[in-house]
Amino acid sequence: MDSPILQVKNLTKIYGQNVIFQDISLDVNRGETIVIIGPSGTGKSTLLRCINLLTPANSGQIFLNGQEITTPEANEDRVRQQIGMVFQNFLLFNHLTALDNVMVGLTKVKKMPKARAREKALYELNRVGLSDRADHYPGQLSGGQQQRVGIARALAMDPSVMLFDEPTSALDPELIGEVLGVMETLAREHMTMLVVTHEMGFAREVANRIVFMEKGSIVEQGKPDDLFYRPQHERTREFLWKITELYGNKEEKHE
Amino acid sequence: MSDVPEFFLRFWPQLLQGAGITLLLTVQGLAAGLVLGLLSALARVYGNKFWRGLAVGYVELFRGTPLLVQLFLIYYGLPGLGITLSREWSAFLALGLNSGAYQAEYLRGSILAIGEGQMMAGRAIGMSKWRAIWEIVLPQALRLAIPAWANEPVSLLKSTAIVFLIAVPELMAVGKTIAARTYNPIGAYVTVALVYLAVVYLLDAFLKWAEARVKIPGFEAEGRKA
Numbered sequence: 477m478d479s480p481i482l483q484v485k486n487l488t489k490i491y492g493q494n495v496i497f498q499d500i501s502l503d504v505n506r507g508e509t510i511v512i513i514g515p516s517g518t519g520k521s522t523l524l525r526c527i528n529l530l531t532p533a534n535s536g537q538i539f540l541n542g543q544e545i546t547t548p549e550a551n552e553d554r555v556r557q558q559i560g561m562v563f564q565n566f567l568l569f570n571h572l573t574a575l576d577n578v579m580v581g582l583t584k585v586k587k588m589p590k591a592r593a594r595e596k597a598l599y600e601l602n603r604v605g606l607s608d609r610a611d612h613y614p615g616q617l618s619g620g621q622q623q624r625v626g627i628a629r630a631l632a633m634d635p636s637v638m639l640f641d642e643p644t645s646a647l648d649p650e651l652i653g654e655v656l657g658v659m660e661t662l663a664r665e666h667m668t669m670l671v672v673t674h675e676m677g678f679a680r681e682v683a684n685r686i687v688f689m690e691k692g693s694i695v696e697q698g699k700p701d702d703l704f705y706r707p708q709h710e711r712t713r714e715f716l717w718k719i720t721e722l723y724g725n726k727e728e729k730h731e
Numbered sequence: 732m733s734d735v736p737e738f739f740l741r742f743w744p745q746l747l748q749g750a751g752i753t754l755l756l757t758v759q760g761l762a763a764g765l766v767l768g769l770l771s772a773l774a775r776v777y778g779n780k781f782w783r784g785l786a787v788g789y790v791e792l793f794r795g796t797p798l799l800v801q802l803f804l805i806y807y808g809l810p811g812l813g814i815t816l817s818r819e820w821s822a823f824l825a826l827g828l829n830s831g832a833y834q835a836e837y838l839r840g841s842i843l844a845i846g847e848g849q850m851m852a853g854r855a856i857g858m859s860k861w862r863a864i865w866e867i868v869l870p871q872a873l874r875l876a877i878p879a880w881a882n883e884p885v886s887l888l889k890s891t892a893i894v895f896l897i898a899v900p901e902l903m904a905v906g907k908t909i910a911a912r913t914y915n916p917i918g919a920y921v922t923v924a925l926v927y928l929a930v931v932y933l934l935d936a937f938l939k940w941a942e943a944r945v946k947i948p949g950f951e952a953e954g955r956k957a
């Protein structure tokens with residue numbers, strides 16, 4: 477196996493007096509889908525934001541394709557083009573149609589000619605099953621559709637890694653399935669993905685590895701079956717028990 | 732009062748010309764004010780301490796003092812510093828600077844209302860800060876500002892009346908001339924008031940049309956939530 481596509485080494489993040497996480501290390505291999513689980517307030521979102529440099533870490537290093545991206549010389553804007561990000565609250569550009577949401581990064585960041593960008597954007601919209609919604613504005617789309625456009629927008633940049641921060645948490649239960657379905661397809665196509673989610677069905681079925689984070693550190697990580705049926709730590713067992721209790725019923729509906 | 736129709740027949744060329752100058756002063760002042768207001772709003776939201784301070788100083792100064800004082804300082808005061816401007820330039824400068832201070836506040840409010848999420852999403856696909864401001868934040872902020880901002884053209888149009896004090900031949904100055912020539916101030920100023928009303932009406936209609944044209948389905952609701 478070749479070297480990890482994304483390496484996080486001893487990453488520490490502090491906000492004011494609060495140590496959000498400390499000494500986090502994580503290797504993500506090419507084509508791997510990693511699901512990060514853990515109680516809220518644990519620093520999962522902050523970790524993802526550090527990885528694509530939306531917020532600076534206090535110490536530690538991050539390597540993307542073997543290159544360190546946490547040096548002062550790294551070009552942040554260039555790095556972010558290679559890391560796709562999907563947000564809990566979608567954050568589509570509200571003044572642009574679905575097509576333009578996907579196109580804008582191609583034309584304005586990658587400086588791709590309009591016709592080619594359009595073709596590529598339509599291809600990405602088709603990938604998430606929304607070519608018939610190309611001309612709709614975010615305000616005219618359901619939450620599930622908005623999130624799929626959000627995924628297409630990130631995919632259009634041809635990122636090396638996709639980060640998902642609770643992509644279905646803001647969705648009505650009946651809309652969760654369509655988004656998870658798109659993510660599952662991506663995983664099958666060997667997109668490298670780092671997914672923060674409470675959807676245990678997705679974690680069990682799709683993840684190659686599950687990482688359990690609590691209070692700013694990684695408690696345990698492993699294959700889904702190992703984590704679910706043979707957790708090494710009592711805290712992991714407790715969390716999984718709680719989360720299945722909370723979200724268990726909802727999952728069955730869309731599986 | 733009964734002379735009003737006659738005044739229209741007799742002085743319509745002067746009234747039309749005055750209204751044209753009034754409208755020109757308004758449009759020029761608005762345009763200059765939009766540029767100044769936009770720069771100040773951006774400086775206040777995204778600038779460093781220096782630019783923020785400069786913008787705050789400008790906005791407070793021009794919102795906190797009467798337009799008439801600003802106009803006189805520019806027309807009668809600046810020559811004392813060796814800067815002599817024509818009546819037209821003085822009027823343009825005073826109206827533009829004054830309107831810019833008000834527009835800055837409308838625009839700053841709407842930029843803040845867009846929220847940091849949009850900026851983050853722009854940065855996440857590799858946009859630089861200024862590209863995200865230009866491509867993502869401003870197109871939304873400007874649309875969001877329209878309802879509050881739409882008061883400014885009418886308010887500025889009415890403010891232009893004071894520049895007759897430095898003898899710019901706009902509508903109010905035309906009214907004064909008619910009053911002097913006919914010894915009928917009531918008839919003259921009612922006539923002028925009716926022309927102002929008509930111009931304001933046209934301006935409002937144009938703004939409504941323009942607002943409808945840039946409207947984006949489902950955007951207002953989103954904007955208010957943000």
Ligand SMILES: Nc1ncnc2c1ncn2[C@@H]1O[C@H](COP(=O)(O)OP(=O)(O)O)[C@@H](O)[C@H]1O
Binds near residue numbers: 517519520522
């Ligand atoms: N910009 C910020 N400034 C200060 N504290 C923050 C900021 N963002 C997040 N935090 C804090 O960091 C902690 C972890 O938050 P977060 O990464 O959102 O956790 P999670 O995603 O696991 O729920 C929380 O206590 C939160 O209050």
Ligand SMILES: [Mg+2]
Binds near residue numbers: 517
């Ligand atoms: Mg979170």
